[in-house]
Amino acid sequence: MERLRRSLQLALNHEWPQLDKTQQRLAKLSTTTIQQPTDAHPAPLIVATVATDGGECRLSLEPIRVQIIRVADSQGTIYFEDFIPLSLEPSEIFRFFFKAEPRLQKFLDWLGVDWDVLLPSSDFQRSHLLEMMRELMEWAALLKLASLSPPKLLVRDGLLRSVLLPDAVFQRLRDRFTAFTQKHGHLLVGVAKRSRVISYLSVAIGLAESFASGKPAYLPVPPELEREVAPTQYRWIGSRAMGQLHIARLDRGETVPLLPVDVAAWQIERVPEVMTLLHKSARASFPIRGYPQPLIEAHAHAHLEGLEIEILEETLFTQLADRHPAVATQARRLRLLGRQLAEELPDASGAPSS
Template sequence: MALAESNFEEIKKRVFDAYKNEEPVLYEFREFAKRLKNDIKRIKPYSVNAVSFVSSDGGDNRLYFNPATVELVRVVDSLGNQCALDAIASNSKASELNTRVDTTSPLLVQPLLKLCQDLNTDVVGLSYLLKGLGEPGKSTGAVRIYRDIVEWAVLYDLMKYREWGSDTIIVREGMLRTKSFKRDIFPEIDRLIRKAYEDHKKKNITVSLVGVAKQSAVLSRLAVALELEETFHKKYPCYVQVPKDIEEKCYNFDRTWLNTLETSQPYEEGRHLYQSMGKLFLVKFGDRPFDPVWPVDIAEWQVSEADKIIGQLTKDAQPGFPIPDFPMCVQKAHDLAKVNGLEVDILQDILFDGITQNLTPTEKEKVLRIKLLGQNLTNIRYRNA
């Protein structure tokens, strides 16, 4: 029975009654929004060299020729440098990823090699979640984890091994926290990045690290309350740091996502186990009341410099296009990392050559016939329209 044919008034009444249980939550979040409004700070833009890096979206880099599937893992920075490139078959095993840090292997991924060498581990040792690679129902998620790990390896490479001639801000698309690494591995990455920051400081160069996301659980949960209280309705760029108690209310999962070295409690062995190195801020880079608000993570060790760092980020974000008031360096990296239709067709042909390289000419002709005649002509018509 269609909804329109049901007792619509009864449904409406039940929804309203159910909402009454949620109403106190809205009031609580409005109080949070009022607190944030009282702490809003004006942003003063600063000029700085801003660099970002982005991996191409997984769906845009998946090559099919049934039954074969290959996923590209490609990370490009906003300067046009290809930082990492890899291709993972759908039936690859987790142990095969260790060839990416074998210096004699043609499949070597340089940033991953540097990270694993400095951590004294192999690729599989970085994450429990990689073990799902090649298993039905888990492989796609494992490739996503591997892509995230490669992005962090590139971030580490930019922080530690890249020489910067002036103050620079490195922008990660996404927060400065991750569930991809083991809880005892991430603190080591944090320690090495902090040391790299200090090494740059000794040369009188500040290399700042921030994470910028297009969405977050905190912003989603607070969105209605922020609008009702007009928290960011200012005619100038502004920001606010999100207190920990408010952030905790917006999450429903493990505290390791919130805790950093400074806030985590050591275990019996004296080790800190956590998966975050950032403090959360909500930032409006635009100078109009209704401009978008973005979640921004600033590295824990640079929170005292938040005014300057967010000012530097604002200078890069205000000319943002096509997404207004979003860091331009991230958008540049996206454009450079994107694999377009023609490139995908070329890569599909490469996959076809790989599949048919050991076939007889007659068999190759049969597969070619399937390739050309088995295409979805409707999709081609609209793709080329």
């Protein structure tokens, strides 16, 4: 243990100068207080989109390798609700899925690309195929909203950037969002619950006391500073980003979390307006204070839970029984075993799962 303590001390000795340098740079930047909304002009509608999959919703369809993706917005509109067969090759999955999903085909037509540009070209992309499809479907829902009047504040669940989409697809996506937002007068932002960059900067901000007053405020993060403190594997992402990063506290209170907020790069002059609208949407939000309520509502609509999960699992077993009763029986046993283990094994805190 003593050796580990010395090793940690040496590592911190090398890391601390970078944190101190970042703190000094942040100290030169000043936060901007978010202006309170007024009734002088009617505020645009705020619509958020969220995508979830069965794993996130604790929907277990084992041992059959299918997964469900649902995309919904804060108004309760369901854009996609589809099962994906994961045992197929990526080309077969895309061919099967796009033929069965005309809305995604229209989305690709808007972008002017064919589905084969989405085929994974690396082991990393192949291992994250489901996540890429989920992201693609969420972008498709957001672009559909962007194609329609009246003016809205469109909120993505996550920043306006992508690790998984191919460059060609992301650049076309940015072009279409630019055209649609300018045509219809929309604002486009991305809000995340967390970010490695923001986590690192938050420590430096704590030292610099930039947000010490607890008032709703925001601070733009210069691109060069973001690149400097970003994890190494994400420093290339500049070509796959369509927003400028900000740190924002969207409600009053020192305990309200600092959130990463991306504002569309072509709408930077409207940042004060965007922050006022986000602040209005985050006041008295529940259950997460200072988090835009439309995102909370969209997540509730996209999330599978309770009775829905029971029905979907039972539907799977019924269809398995129609094909092969013995397989259905074994699948039921595996589900019961999984639930028993989840109830009996301790969680990370050492207490039995509830």
